[in-house]
Amino acid sequence: MSIEEYASRIIVSLDPPGGVEIGEWLERVYTSLKGLVAGWKVGWPLILRWGVERVRSFLASASGVRLLDLKLADIYNTMRSVVDVFVDVVDAVIAHSFIGVEGALAELKKLLEEYGVKLVLVYTMSHPGASEVMDQCLDRIDEVVERVKPWGLVAPATRPSLVSRARRRYGDLVIFSPGVGAQGAAPGSAICAGADYEIIGRSIVASPDPLRSVYGLSASAAKILSSCT
Numbered sequence: 001m002s003i004e005e006y007a008s009r010i011i012v013s014l015d016p017p018g019g020v021e022i023g024e025w026l027e028r029v030y031t032s033l034k035g036l037v038a039g040w041k042v043g044w045p046l047i048l049r050w051g052v053e054r055v056r057s058f059l060a061s062a063s064g065v066r067l068l069d070l071k072l073a074d075i076y077n078t079m080r081s082v083v084d085v086f087v088d089v090v091d092a093v094i095a096h097s098f099i100g101v102e103g104a105l106a107e108l109k110k111l112l113e114e115y116g117v118k119l120v121l122v123y124t125m126s127h128p129g130a131s132e133v134m135d136q137c138l139d140r141i142d143e144v145v146e147r148v149k150p151w152g153l154v155a156p157a158t159r160p161s162l163v164s165r166a167r168r169r170y171g172d173l174v175i176f177s178p179g180v181g182a183q184g185a186a187p188g189s190a191i192c193a194g195a196d197y198e199i200i201g202r203s204i205v206a207s208p209d210p211l212r213s214v215y216g217l218s219a220s221a222a223k224i225l226s227s228c229t
């Protein structure tokens with residue numbers, strides 16, 4: 001896989017590092033990588049530190065896939081009032097699957113469909129503690145995924161067997177895998193396990209030269225990907 005091919009499978013998690021001037025930092029990351037990476041994930045760290053209006057205007061003009069990662073986990077009525085703030089400037093919204101279908105994910109999916117926005121569900125998470133509870137419930141989570149039929153899933157690069165499990169069950173869903181780089185998973189490893197995209201934050205966005213970091217990640221990924229594809 002070439003540098004461009006691997007980069008086109010990266011979603012950059014735009015979580016601002018401590019101490020940066022956010023406008024300058026975002027400009028540097030975005031202009032270095034736009035057109036090269038697949039897209040951007042925006043969540044609480046950027047929204048709370050930079051403000052809703054600035055984040056909205058960045059998203060409105062950003063090219064690439066725009067994921068809103070607020071990990072929604074509430075009753076439908078509350079999720080709707082949160083989603084309403086961003087629904088016109090994002091392509092997909094991430095919600096937790098453990099909240100269940102009725103009164104929550106069924107209605108959220110319907111609302112997003114009306115806006116032409118896609119739903120991505122968290123399958124299980126990348127931190128070690130996810131194996132204490134979330135991984136134990138995957139059979140139940142599978143029932144939710146099968147009923148809701150989201151567009152995509154988030155599955156952990158740090159536990160590639162679970163990425164493979166999701167891929168085996170859901171051949172047609174788009175799988176996003178966080179955990180590459182700062183959390184320890186090797187670049188390319190989640191793609192090898194069946195992910196479509198690797199979500200990468202700190203290894204790119206905390207670097208003074210994000211483009212160089214993507215090149216470095218791509219070089220590591222090339223070795224892994226040559227043995228699995």
Ligand code: BMP
Nearest residue numbers: 013124125126178179182183200201202
């Ligand atoms: P980093 O590469 O800096 O670890 O960032 C990963 C990003 O993906 C963060 O925004 C984090 O909140 C998110 N994430 C994760 O790390 N694990 C998950 O299971 C789900 C996530 O959304």
